[in-house]
Amino acid sequence: MLQANLPSIRQTIRTNTYLNEGDSVEYMLKTNPLSQEARNNVHATALSFVEHCRANPDKQGLFDAFLQEYSLSSHEGVVLMCLAEALLRVPDSYTVDRLIAEKIHLGQWGEHIGNSEELLVNAASVGLSLTSKILGKEQSKGQSNEQGSNDEPSNWFRKLIQRVGEPVVRGATLQAMKFMGQQYVLGRDIKEAAKRGRKGNVEGTRFSFDMLGEGARTYKDANKYYDAYLSAIRSIGQSNDESDVNLADGISVKLSALHPRYEFSHHHLVIDELLPSVLSLALEAKKFNIGFTIDAEEAARLDIELDVFQALAFAPELANWNGLGFVLQAYQKRALFVVDWLVELAKASERTLMVRLVKGAYWDAEIKHAQEMGLSEFPVFTRKVHTDLSYQVCAGKLLDNRDCIYPQFATHNAYTVALIMEMAGDDTNSFEFQRLHGMGDLLYGQIRETTGRELPLRVYAPVGVHRDLLPYLVRRLLENGANGSFVNQFLDGKIAASNLVQSVETTIGKAQGSRNSQIPLAQDIFNAFGEKRDNSRGIDLDDPLAFATVAHQVTAFSEKKWQAGPIINGVMNTDNAYPLYSPAATDSLIGYCTDASAKDVDIAMNAASAAQPAWQATPVNQRAQIMEKVADLLEAQTEELTALISFEAGRTLNDGISEVREAVDFCRYYALQVRHLVSDSPTQPKLKQGQGVFVCISPWNFPLAIFVGQIAAALVAGNTVVAKPAEQSPLIATQAIKLMHDAGVPTDVLHLLTGSGRELGPVLMADERVAGVAFTGSTATAQSIQKELIKRGTTLPPFIAETGGQNVMLVDSTALPEQVVDDVIQSAFLSAGQRCSALRVLYVQNDIADNLIDMLKGALATLQIDQPWKLSTDLGPVIDANALNTLQAHCEKMTKEAKFVAKAKAPKDVKGFYICPQVFEIENINVLEREVFGPILHIVRYNAKELDRVLKDINDTGYGLTLGVHSRLKEFADKVYAETHVGNTYINRNMVGAVVGVNPFGGHGLSGTGFKAGGPHYLLRFTNLWAAEPVVDQLPSEISETSSLSKDTQMSLRVAKAEQSTWQKVPITQRIKFIENAFAGAQHLPAFSAMPADSLKQASRMFAQARHNFGEAITLPGPTGETNELSLHGRGVFLVVLKQGDEVTNLLQAMGALLAGNSIVLIHLAQTPASTSSVYKALESFVPMANVQCIDSQQALMALLLIDGIAGVAGSNAPGLISALGARKGAIIPFVGSMSADYSLLRFATEKTKTDNVVATGGNAMLLNLKE
Structure with a gap:
């Protein structure tokens, strides 16, 4: 019967994922377990803890001393974090020297000498200062020129490299990083960790060992981690002589390390493949009676984690064992409801569950993700004090259920320790505290001394080699080194101890439970910047409830048969319609289309020409408001448009949602921009006027976003429009035109011509009433349009062309391979590689090429190619048979002329235009004669000292659309950006998914004419600034x-x-x-x-x-x-x-x-x-x-x-x-x-635009340092 309650609690958890922060805080305050008397006791106890610790600073740990001196509010703290994140994984001395020189040069290390009483911290400051002085002497030699040298790298930097290359500097810096790591990692393997743990802690200290490493990107990685966990469990278990599992050492397991697709979208794989692996490890832990805890990860994985954990709890093989553990993150708004579920699960499965309560380790990433995805709320609290309240309420509920829950409180906060002690009462054996290895020694040591109580304490102990340590180390630095962190302020005498131990209720009262105003919701990120426009709304397909809604709509629309045809003066012609089939299921009829004729062109042009003066005379604000109404209608029909994009264009559900968002953003952005254009009051007031009739020709690969974006820009500028969509996607275009008319665009102002570009293009381009053309498509077609426009012999109207690219990503040896592989997969293969911005050529530094390519091959093997309306599909088909044939021919050519690297698994039992993503290794980018528009990646190896040649080769292609850089060297990224003729450069992230107004999109040379779509200058191309030039004899x-x-x-x-x-x-x-x-x-x-x-x-x-x-x-x-x-x-x-x-x-x-x-x-x-x-x-x-x-x-x-x-x-x-x-x-x-x-x-x-993912070095120090 108890098991029957679990589904309803799961539903409650799901409905509270994105709960309003104020409502959540109000609810928790009502369930707050502490009386005023108890709060007073907690305050007094916590205050005594802090004061005693400050009175004995000589007993503080190295980490405490380090954070006090080099917090992330200091420039040097950030520099050290960046250096620590990358240095130990770089294999070549050439790049190591450059990294050390760049980072050490940035700090004022001398200012830290003598500040710390910790000998090793002070010695580190002296060493860093001496290194910086060696480098600084050379810097002064190279900066005497007032104008500054523009060589990259500059002369002084070259000299720094020469000096830092001295073995003493390089060796000392590497040793410092390794020593730093040794303070926070218990051992390189489980045997060393266990030995050091027994030696360095008081008798009776328990351990939870964690195997360091990034999540698996390949099945090979997953198998490696499985073997490591299995070996560790056996090693821990063989040393265990405790009959009580709570007293035994244990292990923490990260599920993302055991499967490369541990995601909600791949639920079936997780249950079929991951669950058996986890179960076998848990059985091994049960065999030795040690704890087995499932670690917490990103919020998007929580729902599927609960599925896995429930399956383990009810597994008959694990009955009569209380070692199963769960990590709960208090910063998630649904945490309190997860406690309810865990209590019910424990009772239903007739076992005691271990529950480790933590604040949460991915806060900055969760904020960023929600903003990027356009989500209505954050899944986490934006104020630290609200997380503290959640921790407090969750802790109270866990302690109230000690009959079936063994609470484990992970904290280094004196107030939290005092709080738990107050709520727990005299029974100290029914729960435990936990601290990280290398942290918290002083606090817990003082508690023993001042209270005389021996509190159960477990040390969370990372195990791994230096290379795997770095991401973990940076997380710890970020969590505890930020301004608002208790650990950071704990021993700072400049901060009153009483301020550190205020009750959460008092602190919340000051902020009235509101969200942090410095962290805007996704909807408000543009308004917060000063732009008066709302961000588009996204849908989280990792949210089971949101996905269920989308899936229901997609299923319903799959039965619909859409109609497309020319729409002139608001009337659609449906005569002589022919059937249309999905590229993802060529036997699936999705609708019908009628093609426009030459006569339709003439009628549309006549109507548009006649309507233009009145539309131009329409007040600018009214035109802008109509576009904003278009945006609202698009957003309201997100699910239907997403379904249609999937059926007609073969795009995945995520692709479709993103495309609707982009169309919405275009409408709102251009509405904003046209108001700016008018309010700027240029000296020529007529400049804001439109040209006349614009012809907008859009592609099939973004059949809604680009189609709507071109039209929106032309309309708000005062032009009338004749729109010609790609012949492969007339249904989407028809829906968009109808929607625009519904929003208030006059029917004589906007017309649609469906049909073949080969048939309609020459007729349109020859028409002298065409005052401008906006085109997105191939370079060859753009050149043909230019010739046709000139051939008419009167004037050359403004021609805005966005064309293809031979897009490149450069990766040096400082890059994090796992991040590179993630971004390469997204950039090269998602959307079946059918994005203008998609990655075509990957340049990898020789020193890391073998390992990176091996990981990429493994990641490629995990991709799911299937019908795009399935959530588990990573990429669908290409658009039609012609595209498929062209790509297959290229692959055959590459198989003969290049080195075949890898190929994804072919889809099963599908009828459509599917091609497996493939990777080839080539000698040089010049091997490629033209852009290959599909999921085909080419890899070129390069030597670090050959960068100038590489950049020349890239420029010599003549293309210049998008470019990616993966490097922790700012000098490297800056050089690539400055010396390549490319429109959009992305640093340490993927290179697709440009956002309107954020990453204005468009290229140079063969990649387009400019200005960038979604940028501040784009609308000018639609005004009479670009007057038609006469074509003279x-x-x-x-x-x-x-x-x-x-x-x-x-x-x-x-x-x-x-x-x-x-x-x-x-x-x-x-x-x-x-x-x-x-x-x-x-x-x-x-x-x-x-x-x-x-x-x-x-x-x-x-x-x-x-x-x-x-x-x-x-x-x-x-x-x-x-x-x-x-x-x-x-x-x-x-x-x-x-x-x-x-x-x-x-x-x-x-x-x-x-x-x-x-x-x-x-x-x-x-x-x-x-x-x-x-x-x-x-x-x-x-x-x-x-x-x-x-x-x-x-x-x-x-x-x-x-x-x-x-x-x-x-x-x-x-x-x-x-x-x-x-x-x-x-x-x-x-x-x-x-x-x-x-x-x-x-x-x-x-x-040129530059997008820099500044959190690539491990986290967002700026966000973490925000004031409450």
């Missing part, structure tokens, strides 16, 4: 496509390209100074002596723009633990075609290109050479002349326009120039004709 016959570059021209171009990167790195203040001087000097030349007032104002505004836009990077919002920034950079080499008779405009064009960070080549089409032009004369005395080259040959113009080395053209729209741009085979480059006064410099620039 063809080039004169003497300038032909066969024109070749003379040696002088080639040399000029080489010099300009080489010097551009140097010019780009010159600080903007100096660039402005150079150009200002040139402009001032120009006014003494005859051609500029009578400079028009408007030109003087325009120049002044250009300088202001340069200061505003090209100085500091723009800081972008985002989740905690991550920094995001966007900066503007020069595109490369600009051709400035000098216009005869308009020297002032010529000068302004050249100045604009140079201010933005480009080098320029002046092209003179007149008979006189460019070197004699007034522009050249104005610049030659003030601008570093390598950045200004001159070419006089008219025949050279065409050849220059056709080569890859040119990044843009400005100046005179010479006859045939636009046509020549259309003939290019490489990147689509801009032509800057007219110069708008307010945003002119942006047209010469490209954007």
Whole structure:
């Protein structure tokens, strides 16, 4: 009968996962077990503990002393944590030296000498100070230049490396890290740990041994951990002579170490594969009568952990044994209800359960995860005092049930110890305290001395080698080294002891039970940053209740047959419809589609053209409000849209939810941006107007998000839209258009044309009413569209293209392999590799390549390929037969020409376009002729000293969309970011899943035209800032496509390209100074002596723009633990075609290109050479002349326009120039004709974003140091 209560309690646990924090605190206060008299007793007892400990500081442990001196509120504490996290796993001395030099150089170690009374801590400070002084001497030699060297690494850094490479420095630092680790790890193996434990603790001390290591990524890892646990259990058990399991040593087991897919989404694998392994280990522990405790992990794993634990509790083989243990995290809001469940489970299974109560070890990660996922609440408390209250209430309930629960209180907090002693009464044998090895010695020693009571105490003892120690060590540093930590403040005489032992009720009263205001909910992360927009709502598919809702909806919608067709003036044509089948189940009919005709194109264009003036006249705020309504409707239909994305595009449920969120974010972000555009009040107020009719052409790989994003941007800017979705995904597009009309977008303003791009594209591009085109797709298609637009012969409208990428991730030997493998799997294979941003080429430093590739192979084998609407599916199909055939052909080619590495398991019993993810090893990225759009990864090994060559190879591909870096060396990451021509760089995280307004998305070169979608400049491309340029007659016959570059021209171009990167790195203040001087000097030349007032104002505004836009990077919002920034950079080499008779405009064009960070080549089409032009004369005395080259040959113009080395053209729209741009085979480059006064410099620039996962070194020190 008791067992019947368990499901209802489980339901209660699930419903309280994301409980409102205030409500949770209010509920706990009502169930608080302490009377006022008891609180007074606790306060007095705790105060005496602290005072006695402070009176005997010589008895403190090394860890206490270390944290007191190097807390995470100190810069040096953070530096040491970063060094400790990485150093001991780095195999090569070259990288070790760089890591030591970089980190030690950052600290002011001399300030810590003599502060600590602990000899070893003081000795460490002296040693670090001496090392830093050795390095500091070299630093001073390299920083005398006021302008600073822009070489990476700089000269002084190279000298630091040389000096730190001396064996004495390297060896001393390595030994210091190893010694530090030895203080917190009991032994390298279980035998050594047991021996040291008996020697270093008072008689009767019990131990719970924990085998260090990251969670398993492969079955090989899982087997290794199983063997280690089995060996440890036998070793502990053979030494056990206690008949009472509570008095015996025990072992803690981390379930994620025993299975690579220990996740709710893979429940069946956990039960089928993990449970038998855990059961066999528990049986071995029972055999020796030792404790066997299941460790706590991330909140997302709790539900499945309860399933496993319940199965163990009811396993007949484990009957009549009380050694089964569970770790409960008090920081989870559902902790109190888990206690209820454990009590009922103990009674139902007729056993006593051990329950270890802890505060919780993943708090910062839980906060970050909830913000990233867009969850309505956090699963954990945001205030430490609320966790303390939860601990207190849970402890009371555990102590009240000592007939079936053996409570184990893990704490180093004097107040908590006093609290437990008060609640427990005189019976001290029915529970125990626990402390970490290396911590808490002083506190528990003083308790024995001051109370005379011998409290049962168990030491939680990590066991493992130095390499496995590091993540554990960093967790301990983060938990206990933060400002608000009791351990950190325990012995600090500057803090009154009475303040440390205030009752939780008193502290809570001051904050009134509210959530920490410095930690915004996911919905509010943008508002907290100052942006007035809500974040999109996510769904946690690790939450059984949330998943059940989604699964029910998906099942219901699987029976629906959707209809797609052209929607013109709000009416959909369904004539001549043909069936559509899912790529994931090619025998599954999902709907019908009607294709648009050429006549439909004409009708739609007529209607859109006629409606545009009225839509433009609609107040901006009203247009923005309509987009916000679109966002709300999208969000309300998340489940249906997710199901449709899964059925039609083959995307997983998680993919679908993320895509709906992205579409929502686009609508809200562009609504916000258009209001900013208007409120900025530019000097040309008409700038905010739209162009006319925009054609939006979207891809199948993001059939909702990109489709909606393009349309939203065009509409809020005042354009009308004719939308052409990918022919593979018309159903999703149709639903989106209907929804937009429902939200208030007038039906004559937005039209849909379904059908083949091959059929509709040329008709649309030839229409002179097209005022702009937004396109996402392949590079080849973008080039074709450009040619079609030019071919119509009137004007070249703004063309916004986001295309593919040969995306790379670089991994050096400081990276954490487990994290790299996680991020590689996500970046290369999820979404079946069908993301523009997906990882294609992985560069791995030779020193770690074998081990990393081996782990990657094992992780690949765990992937589940299946129908995407199943929760357990990691990746579904590719989009269609053509995509499948192309990928299969590439794999066949690679099998012959490259080294085959690994292949995932093929799906069973599915009919669809499925391909197994595969990995190949190649010599160089140049082996790949084009982007391979699917789950195929290529690996290149590199030597650490070859980084410059690697970066050149990456740039030489011509692509520049996304790039990943995994390194603990800031200097390495900074160099890669600075020297690669890539739009989005991600450091120490995956490189997919760009978030609107957080990671604005778009690339350079063959990867797109800019500006970045979801960025602050994107809307400008939809306004009349980008006026259509006239397509003038063809080039004169003497300038032909066969024109070749003379040696002088080639040399000029080489010099300009080489010097551009140097010019780009010159600080903007100096660039402005150079150009200002040139402009001032120009006014003494005859051609500029009578400079028009408007030109003087325009120049002044250009300088202001340069200061505003090209100085500091723009800081972008985002989740905690991550920094995001966007900066503007020069595109490369600009051709400035000098216009005869308009020297002032010529000068302004050249100045604009140079201010933005480009080098320029002046092209003179007149008979006189460019070197004699007034522009050249104005610049030659003030601008570093390598950045200004001159070419006089008219025949050279065409050849220059056709080569890859040119990044843009400005100046005179010479006859045939636009046509020549259309003939290019490489990147689509801009032509800057007219110069708008307010945003002119942006047209010469490209954007780069950098996303840095700053918690990669182990945790979020900034978050942990927040005040209550």
